[in-house]
Each structure stands twice: as C-alpha cells, then as structure tokens.
Amino acid sequence: MPQPVFAFLAFTSGSYEGAIIRDMRLANELHRRGFKVHIYWLMEQNPDLVDLAIPQSILARATRYRFRKPSRLADEYGRLFALVPAQRRRRFLNTHPEYIANLMGNLMHVICDGGRSDPGLLDRLESFLIRDRVTHLLPTFAWTCPIAQRVKERGRATFDYLATFQGEEIFAHFASRIGRLDDYHRVLRETVAGSPWAAVAVSQDYILRLQDEMGIDAAKLRAIYPGIELPEKGSEATSGEDFAALKTIFPSLNPDVPLVTYLGRQDPEKGIDLLLYAARMLGDRRVKLQLACVGGSSFGLQYRKSMEAIAEHLRLTVFWKGRVSNDLRSALFRRSRCVVYPSIHREPFGMVAAEAMSFGTPVLVPNLGGITEVISENGRRGGLCFEAWNTSDLATQLENLLVDHALHGELARNARPIAEQFSVGKMTDQVLAHLGVG
Numbered sequence: 001m002p003q004p005v006f007a008f009l010a011f012t013s014g015s016y017e018g019a020i021i022r023d024m025r026l027a028n029e030l031h032r033r034g035f036k037v038h039i040y041w042l043m044e045q046n047p048d049l050v051d052l053a054i055p056q057s058i059l060a061r062a063t064r065y066r067f068r069k070p071s072r073l074a075d076e077y078g079r080l081f082a083l084v085p086a087q088r089r090r091r092f093l094n095t096h097p098e099y100i101a102n103l104m105g106n107l108m109h110v111i112c113d114g115g116r117s118d119p120g121l122l123d124r125l126e127s128f129l130i131r132d133r134v135t136h137l138l139p140t141f142a143w144t145c146p147i148a149q150r151v152k153e154r155g156r157a158t159f160d161y162l163a164t165f166q167g168e169e170i171f172a173h174f175a176s177r178i179g180r181l182d183d184y185h186r187v188l189r190e191t192v193a194g195s196p197w198a199a200v201a202v203s204q205d206y207i208l209r210l211q212d213e214m215g216i217d218a219a220k221l222r223a224i225y226p227g228i229e230l231p232e233k234g235s236e237a238t239s240g241e242d243f244a245a246l247k248t249i250f251p252s253l254n255p256d257v258p259l260v261t262y263l264g265r266q267d268p269e270k271g272i273d274l275l276l277y278a279a280r281m282l283g284d285r286r287v288k289l290q291l292a293c294v295g296g297s298s299f300g301l302q303y304r305k306s307m308e309a310i311a312e313h314l315r316l317t318v319f320w321k322g323r324v325s326n327d328l329r330s331a332l333f334r335r336s337r338c339v340v341y342p343s344i345h346r347e348p349f350g351m352v353a354a355e356a357m358s359f360g361t362p363v364l365v366p367n368l369g370g371i372t373e374v375i376s377e378n379g380r381r382g383g384l385c386f387e388a389w390n391t392s393d394l395a396t397q398l399e400n401l402l403v404d405h406a407l408h409g410e411l412a413r414n415a416r417p418i419a420e421q422f423s424v425g426k427m428t429d430q431v432l433a434h435l436g437v438g
Contacts, residue, residue, distance in 0.1 A: 004437050006030055007038040007132060009059070009125070009139035009148065013100070014044035014090055015265065015296045016323065018351045019166045022202075022226040022427075023140045024049035029227075029428040038132050040125065042144065043103075044089075045082075057128055060121055065106040070118040090296065097300030104174040111143055112175060112183035114190070115150040122150050129157040136435060137161040142199060143171050143184070145191035152194070162435065163191050163199035165210055165221070166348055170269070172213075185214045197435060198222045203370025206348040222434060225373075227427030228354045230420060231330065242331040249328065250319040254290060258337035258402055262293045263329065264352045266304045266322075269345035271366075271389075273310055278342075278395035280314045287399050292319040294332060333359040337408070338401045340364045344389055347371040354422045357382040357415035362408060364397055375418065382415035 008027050012020040024039075028051045031037045039050055040059040047056060061078030064070050081089065092099075110118045125147060129137065135158070139145050142163040151157055168188065175184035192199045199216070201207045204223045211218045243255055253259070262275055272293055279291050297304060304320070311318045324332070333339065339356035341347075343366055350371030353363040357375070363383035365371045375383040384401065387393040401408055432438075 002135070003036070004135045004435075005036040005038070005133050006136045006138060007040055007129065007134040009040050009042060009137060009144055010046075011042045011140050011144055012044050012046050013298045014046065014086060015298045016046070016049075017167070017265070017298060018226065018349065019140050020046055021049065021351065022166065023138065023164075025227055025229065025424045026138070026428060026431060027051075027054060029424050033428070036132075038128070038134065040128055043107075045086075055132075059124060059128065062103050064121075065103045065110070068106055068109070070106070070110060070120065072120055095301060097302060100299060101174070101177070104171070105178045108171070108174045108178055108180065108184070111146055112178075112180040112187060114187050115147040118147075121147060122154075126151045126154060126157050129159055134159050136437075139164065141166065141168060141171065142188055142191055143168050145195070146187045149191055149194045160196050162197050162431075163188075163195050164202075165199060165206060166202045166226070169209070169213065169346075188214055189216055192216055192220050200224050200431070200434065202226055202349040203373050205346070205370040205373065209346060209348075209369075224427060224430045224434065225422050226349055226351055226354075227424035228351060228358055228419065228422050230358050230423055239335065242335045245328060245331045246335060249321055249324065250292065252317075253319065257288050257290045259335055260289050260291050260398065260402075261332050261336040261339050262291075262295075262341065263332060263339060263356075264295045264341065266293065266295050266297050266307070267299050268303045269343060271342040271344040272303075272307050274342040274344070274389070274391050274394055275340055276307065276310050276314060276316060276318070277391045278398055279316055281392070281395040282399055282402070283316070285399070287402055289337075289398075289402060290319070291316065292321070292332065292336075294319075294321045294324055294329075296323040329355075330359065333361050336361055338362045338364055338383075338398070340394075340398065341371065342366065342386075342394060343369075343371070345369070350374040353383065354419050358419035360412050360416050362401060362411035362415055364394070364401060374422070377418045377421060380414040380418060382411055382418040384411070 027037050037054050039056040042059045043062045063078035064075035066074045142165045145163045148161040175181050199221050201221045207218050207221045210216045333356050346369035348370045353374045356363050366388035367385040368388035384397045386397040
C-alpha cells in the first residue's frame with residue numbers, strides 16, 4: 001500500500017482552543033513518525049503550534065464570511081488583515097464579539113447547506129487535496145466535514161475523512177441563532193455516515209451526549225482521548241524559580257499564601273464566576289488563598305470584564321492574565337496548590353485538568369461531562385469533583401484541597417501516573433490503529 005498522506009482541515013479563531021491544540025499535537029507526532037502531513041487553515045491560524053517542516057496553506061480567511069454570501073473578494077481582502085500582528089488581531093476580535101457572531105452565522109449557513117452554497121471553497125480544498133496527494137483528511141471539528149464530504153463526492157480527489165467530535169455543541173449555538181439547528185444536526189449525522197470509519201469522540205461521556213442531543217448512533221462513535229505533552233521527569237524548576245517567573249506577571253503574588261489557579265478560556269461556559277463566589281465563601285471562613293485566572297478568549301472580552309466587576313464587588317484580589325507562554329503555564333501548574341476548572345458546560349474532555357495533573361498538581365472539576373474521566377484511574381484519584389453548578393459544594397471541596405494536607409498529598413502522588421494515560425503518543429497510536437494505518 002502507498003504511504004498515507006495526512007492533511008488537517010484546521011478551524012480556529014486564533015486562540016488556543018483545546019481542539020486545535022489536540023489536532024496540532026497529533027499532526028506534529030505524525031510528522032515526527034515520518035508521515036507526510038499538511039495543514040489547511042480555515043478562518044484564522046495558529047502556526048506557532050506546528051512543527052516548522054510541516055507545509056501550511058490557507059484554505060479560507062475569516063473575511064470570506066463577512067457577508068451572507070461567501071465572497072472571494074473579501075477573502076482576498078483578508079490578506080491585508082493577516083498582515084496585522086496576531087496579538088492585535090486577537091485584540092480586535094475580543095473587543096468586537098458581534099463581528100465574530102456575524103462571521104460564524106454566515107459560515108454556519110454554508111455548513112447547514114452541506115457545503116453546497118460555497119462552491120469556491122470546495123474547489124480550493126479539492127485543489128489542495130489533489131496537489132498534496134492526500135489520502136486521509138482529519139478535520140478539527142466534525143461540523144466542517146460536510147465540506148470534505150462534498151469534495152469527496154466529486155470523485156476527483158482520492159481520499160477519505162475522519163469525523164472527530166470535540167466541541168460541536170458550542171457551534172450549535174451559532175446554528176441555533178440563525179434558525180438552522182435541525183439542519184446542523186442532520187448534516188453531522190450525514191457526515192458520520194459518509195466516512196468509512198467510526199467517528200471519534202474525545203470521551204465516553206461525549207458519545208452519550210452526541211447520541212442524546214444530535215441523534216448520532218453511539219455504535220458509530222469511538223472514544224479516543226486527546227493527548228497532552230508530558231513534562232520530562234527531573235526537569236522541574238525550583239519553587240523559587242517558578243515563583244520568580246510568576247512575579248513578573250503578578251508582582252503582588254504572596255509566596256506564603258496557597259495559589260488557586262483557573263487556566264483556560266475566559267468565556268461564559270467556563271463558570272469562572274462560580275469560583276469567585278466560592279473564593280469569597282472561603283474568605284469568610286478565614287481560609288487563606290490567592291486566586292489567578294489565566295487564559296485567552298474565543299468569543300470576546302465581555303465575560304472577562306463582568307468577572308472583574310464581580311471580583312471587585314466581592315472585594316477579592318484576583319490575578320487576571322490573558323495568554324501566557326508555555327514556561328509560565330508550567331510555572332503556574334507547578335506552583336499552584338490546585339487547579340480549578342469550574343465549567344458550567346458539559347465538557348467533552350478536560351485537557352487543562354490532565355495537564356495540571358501531569359505536573360503533580362491536584363485538580364477540582366465538576367461532576368459533569370467527560371472531564372470526570374480525566375481525574376481517576378483504577379480507583380486512584382488525582383483530583384476531586386464538586387457538584388456541577390453548586391458554588392457551596394465547590395467551596396467545600398476547594399477547602400478540602402487547601403486544608404487537608406494528607407488528602408492533598410495523596411492526590412498529588414496519584415496525579416502524574418493518571419495523566420500519563422493521556423500522552424500524545426498513546427493518542428496517536430490509537431488514531432492510527434483506528435484508521436488501519438500500520
């Protein structure tokens with residue numbers, strides 16, 4: 001058999017969403033194993049996540065969907081927008097959420113039409129696939145698969161695609177806003193039926209959710225957990241070095257008070273407000289802690305600004321920060337007493353929780369969704385669950401992590417071994433086996 005050639009149809013807002021991180025880690029690992037790999041960017045780019053030797057192409061820019069009818073001219077105009085530094089582009093998008101909503105609504109019309117209302121996009125993808133002799137197309141989100149399905153039906157590009165579900169319900173919101181939620185669910189079911197492989201879901205719980213909410217047959221889905229990059233053992237910085245690094249972004253950080261960290265997107269479904277209320281409850285109980293909330297946004301800064309206002313009203317001191325470097329992320333994971341992920345969303349997976357545990361840091365997550373599958377294995381726990389949406393229980397479990405040193409020590413010892421089951425290598429092995437690639 002000829003050597004397979006992989007291409008990733010990579011949709012991203014430019015933020016560090018878990019889905020794009022997962023896919024680019026998979027792309028890099030396939031490349032390092034000697035496979036040919038290509039990246040086709042849709043909307044924005046995250047080129048810094050990709051190994052330098054992997055070819056990257058622009059399939060379509062966000063400006064293509066500035067108007068109800070996809071516009072090649074507006075797409076070309078996007079070249080000028082791309083000349084603006086990425087940080088400034090993200091700042092613009094964060095401060096103009098209505099612009100994002102408009103783009104996504106127009107793109108969702110294309111998706112709900114099964115890709116047929118943007119023939120120019122189909123032509124461009126087809127030309128890429130033929131040019132690069134792609135055999136396996138791996139779209140970041142299953143909802144982009146209708147585009148691949150239409151190209152495949154033309155019969156000129158010889159390839160198959162794998163549908164991967166890892167956040168479809170977030171985009172269902174945009175389909176609902178334009179009154180086409182039923183169409184959205186229908187094309188997702190058609191997408192699964194059009195692939196020779198069972199679709200991938202990123203947790204067992206997510207399989208059940210896709211069946212319940214979108215009518216996708218659970219028998220046509222297989223769970224493959226996302227992969228994380230495990231820190232090398234013995235490469236840890238000293239506590240003093242980590243603290244010094246964090247002082248550069250949080251000058252008033254106190255080395256003698258336990259640090260509780262939220263790290264992830266600062267968007268409404270992440271439930272940061274629950275953590276703020278819980279922190280105030282613990283303050284009233286005289287439980288000492290300091291709180292850091294770190295991460296970018298995919299849908300604008302309104303939620304972050306609201307959280308800052310709530311923190312001020314509650315008289316909480318919170319260290320707020322957007323995206324930080326990998327070194328600072330590592331320092332945060334190591335220095336934190338625990339990492340809390342208070343999502344009000346039924347998370348498909350919990351990449352931040354797995355990453356925190358890989359540093360030996362216990363986590364606190366809701367008892368809802370695929371994130372619960374991350375924190376335990378064979379009776380061992382690397383973190384605790386709180387009752388979803390229950391601020392009082394969140395405060396109670398957080399207090400346990402802060403004051404029960406024996407419990408904290410047990411969870412910390414278990415955390416790294418549990419996280420090791422989510423390595424990039426294991427994820428890649430499972431994807432290749434699923435595709436029948438030796």
